Amino acid sequence: MSKLSAPQNRKAPKGRKNAAHGASRGWAQNNDKAPQGRKKRKRGGAPELRIIPLPVKAEVQPGNSLIRLLLEALEHQNEQLRKGDIVVIKHKIVSKAEGQFVELKTIKPSVASRRWARRYGLDARVIELAIAQSRRIVRRKRGVLITETHHGLVCANSAVDVSNVDGGRHALLLPKDSDRSAARIHGELKKTLHLSIPVIITDTFGRPWREGLTEVAIGIAGMKALRDYRGRRDPHNYKLQASIEADADQLACAAGLVCGKLARTPACIIRGFAYQPGRGTARDLIRPAANDLFR
Numbered sequence: 268m269s270k271l272s273a274p275q276n277r278k279a280p281k282g283r284k285n286a287a288h289g290a291s292r293g294w295a296q297n298n299d300k301a302p303q304g305r306k307k308r309k310r311g312g313a314p315e316l317r318i319i320p321l322p323v324k325a326e327v328q329p330g331n332s333l334i335r336l337l338l339e340a341l342e343h344q345n346e347q348l349r350k351g352d353i354v355v356i357k358h359k360i361v362s363k364a365e366g367q368f369v370e371l372k373t374i375k376p377s378v379a380s381r382r383w384a385r386r387y388g389l390d391a392r393v394i395e396l397a398i399a400q401s402r403r404i405v406r407r408k409r410g411v412l413i414t415e416t417h418h419g420l421v422c423a424n425s426a427v428d429v430s431n432v433d434g435g436r437h438a439l440l441l442p443k444d445s446d447r448s449a450a451r452i453h454g455e456l457k458k459t460l461h462l463s464i465p466v467i468i469t470d471t472f473g474r475p476w477r478e479g480l481t482e483v484a485i486g487i488a489g490m491k492a493l494r495d496y497r498g499r500r501d502p503h504n505y506k507l508q509a510s511i512e513a514d515a516d517q518l519a520c521a522a523g524l525v526c527g528k529l530a531r532t533p534a535c536i537i538r539g540f541a542y543q544p545g546r547g548t549a550r551d552l553i554r555p556a557a558n559d560l561f562r
Contacts, residue, residue: 319346319536320525327533329366334455336360337534346536348464353542354456355467355522357533358441358485359431361448367440368432369396383407393427396438400425416441419553420485422472431528441470445486446548453488465489465542468549469519471528482523484515485549492516492547513552514542 321340327333337354341347348354376384376391380398384391387410394412398404401414405421414425418441428439442448445468453466468486473479484492496510522535556562 314539314541316521316540317536317538318521318525319344319538320530320532321346321534321536322530322532323360323534324531327360327363329364329368331364333360333364333452334459337456338459340534348456348460348462348536349538350462351538352462353465353467353490353518353537353540354452355469355518355526355535355537356452357526358445358468358470359428359439360533361442361445361452361468361486362439365442365448367442368437369440370437371396371429371435383412386410390429393424393429393438397424397427400427400440418445418485419550420470420472420483422470426470426472442468442486446488446550447486449486449488449549463489463544465544467515467518467522469522469526471523482516482519482526484513484519484552487515487547487549487551489544490515490547491543491545492549492551494543514540515547515549516552518542 371392374392376395380394381391405413416425449466456464466488469482471480492515494512496507
């Protein structure tokens with residue numbers, strides 16, 4: 268087979284020595300310049316983020332140490348927490364570790380709950396439990412029950428969950444105080460690793476006027492929940508008037524991409540996000556009734 272040869276009239280790139288000057292053909296020496304017009308890429312704009320899943324294979328039981336489970340998951344992934352990392356945890360393993368189970372056969376539904384459940388093919392015990400866990404019923408229509416929980420969260424069925432528990436024998440409630448749960452995990456990580464790692468606890472909510480579920484932050488420790496841009500100027504020199512971003516909710520949504528409902532990945536690390544350290548809580552994300560146009 269004959270060898271292919273380069274055209275005889277091809278010139279070496281400007282600034283690069285050719286073979287006649289002692290360099291191997293096609294390779295520049297260490298001190299050669301890059302071809303004219305090629306510029307080193309500059310870093311700028313938004314930072315690059317990584318979302319690192321932390322699968323937990325074992326079923327979490329009441330009393331289990333979440334710190335131990337997280338550290339084991341990190342070791343299995345050949346990962347270590349670094350300064351600047353954020354740990355995001357699905358509430359379900361927090362609730363399980365805290366023993367927030369309710370045996371459904373102990374629930375005695377009211378006549379109204381049984382009638383509602385029978386009409387729409389629901390479990391009357393779950394409806395009764397959701398009402399018991401609520402501060403108020405926001406809307407009940409076409410088989411959908413929207414409540415405000417004692418935490419101030421507005422969601423379906425007071426976030427009472429039967430999926431990924433034990434096949435329908437028990438329901439799982441939210442942590443009694445998700446901010447306190449996040450603070451405890453944050454403190455234990457700091458004590459164990461000597462690092463201040465923000466912790467976000469999340470749950471999956473539906474949204475008014477939008478189809479599909481997404482994640483929200485229901486517990487926060489070690490970072491501010493909101494980022495206030497008011498008073499700052501955009502690239503066109505316009506002074507921002509109302510821009511307050513929900514950093515914690517946006518991070519919760521990012522985590523939801525790897526912590527799916529069927530993924531057996533109840534936690535993850537978000538790396539590269541420039542969070543604002545501080546005493547943020549999930550309560551910061553709840554709009555006061557006085558400012559809410561729909562209450």
